[in-house]
Amino acid sequence: MKLDQYSREALEKLNSELTQHLELAQGNRMALDLSRGKPAPDQLDLAAPLDQPLQSYIASDGTDARNYGSLRGLPEARALGADLTGVPAENLIATGNSSLFLMYIASQTALNQGLWGDKRRWSRTATPKFLTPVPGYDRHFTMSETLGIEMINIPMTDSGPDMARAEELVRQDPDIKGIWCVPKYANPTGCIYSPETVQRMAMLPATSAADDFVVFWDNAYAAHDFTFPRAPLTDLYQAALEAGTEDHVLLFGSTSKITYASGGVSFVGASDSVLDTLEKHLSVMLIGPDKVSQLRHARFLGGRLEEHMAEHAKLLTPKFDLVEQILSTELGDLDIASWTHPSGGYFVSLDVTPGTATEIIDTAREAGLALTPAGATFPYGRDPDDKNIRIAPTFATLEDLQLALELLTLCVKLVTARRLLEASADLEE
Numbered sequence: 391m392k393l394d395q396y397s398r399e400a401l402e403k404l405n406s407e408l409t410q411h412l413e414l415a416q417g418n419r420m421a422l423d424l425s426r427g428k429p430a431p432d433q434l435d436l437a438a439p440l441d442q443p444l445q446s447y448i449a450s451d452g453t454d455a456r457n458y459g460s461l462r463g464l465p466e467a468r469a470l471g472a473d474l475t476g477v478p479a480e481n482l483i484a485t486g487n488s489s490l491f492l493m494y495i496a497s498q499t500a501l502n503q504g505l506w507g508d509k510r511r512w513s514r515t516a517t518p519k520f521l522t523p524v525p526g527y528d529r530h531f532t533m534s535e536t537l538g539i540e541m542i543n544i545p546m547t548d549s550g551p552d553m554a555r556a557e558e559l560v561r562q563d564p565d566i567k568g569i570w571c572v573p574k575y576a577n578p579t580g581c582i583y584s585p586e587t588v589q590r591m592a593m594l595p596a597t598s599a600a601d602d603f604v605v606f607w608d609n610a611y612a613a614h615d616f617t618f619p620r621a622p623l624t625d626l627y628q629a630a631l632e633a634g635t636e637d638h639v640l641l642f643g644s645t646s647k648i649t650y651a652s653g654g655v656s657f658v659g660a661s662d663s664v665l666d667t668l669e670k671h672l673s674v675m676l677i678g679p680d681k682v683s684q685l686r687h688a689r690f691l692g693g694r695l696e697e698h699m700a701e702h703a704k705l706l707t708p709k710f711d712l713v714e715q716i717l718s719t720e721l722g723d724l725d726i727a728s729w730t731h732p733s734g735g736y737f738v739s740l741d742v743t744p745g746t747a748t749e750i751i752d753t754a755r756e757a758g759l760a761l762t763p764a765g766a767t768f769p770y771g772r773d774p775d776d777k778n779i780r781i782a783p784t785f786a787t788l789e790d791l792q793l794a795l796e797l798l799t800l801c802v803k804l805v806t807a808r809r810l811l812e813a814s815a816d817l818e819e
Contacts, residue, residue: 420758477659525767580732595638
């Protein structure tokens, strides 16, 4: 039965029972955490062969990986990046472990120096703006805010951002300089951008009123499928070549959740001219990337990326199955929440009754469960409906995950029941 169809007496009884369960959970002093999408130790152990000594440090082009140089990365590292991202190896830079670092460098370059070797730069606009699909990735929002870039929300759909809205906005406002995208297993909804969305995204710079508009394509979960062969994602770079917008797309990826989060390889893909600009900017800060790490990754993952990710899937699938099972069992018949059903990636997006997410997260925290703060999946930490909760199941053990989800669903039911009782009391008055 739907919760809003409960009688007042039934709601009061439920509230009493749930409150007792919550007090018991608080007394148990649990320390549960579903706040960040981190690989679990058993996932990290899958990359243990990286720790074995290399038999040779000489790369395929003769480069000694232990020395300076090769700012664009080793050829075999870029080939690995091509397998991961779909961008041709010659259009990639491979560097250290953080694609977020590359996004920041690219944003800063576009803002202050420009990406095109001419006078175009975002700082010539008093208030540059970015489109931000929501719910979305909090670190994208933090980066934009830090750089002084205003953010404009675009609703997410099951097939990606609302492209009609995005197209309308970029045609009207030349101050809009870009859009953030997580195109496969989007953070946090887990959707995959449809072929039509990708094609329209490739055309977006051509329809923009700004001549320095850039699509930031953060394909962080490109290989993070639960079933194989990998689910397809339409090739943005090829679509941009066909649309003539290749100078206005930047594509990012990394091995951070494939091998070691702290010691992987990251990639940025772009046209030749834009890569030249980024390389020039990077050369001020770096004499060369960690090529030993690149060589380890290329030799470990080369030709077997899918095989390696299938081992990750064996560890992650039971956790996401458990999320689906508990959410369905505890909330499915009450009509007080909805959630996504991803077939890959790192997150589940839970929408609760508008106006209750903050209280649910606070109540869970008091009982020992850490969740991503309310509003984190929206720019400036403001969810206008206060309804979205991001669930990150990957790091917890199955036992802890079950306890955490049971506590979370308890809090969802308790807070919603209390709101319904309050509304009922208001009506009686």
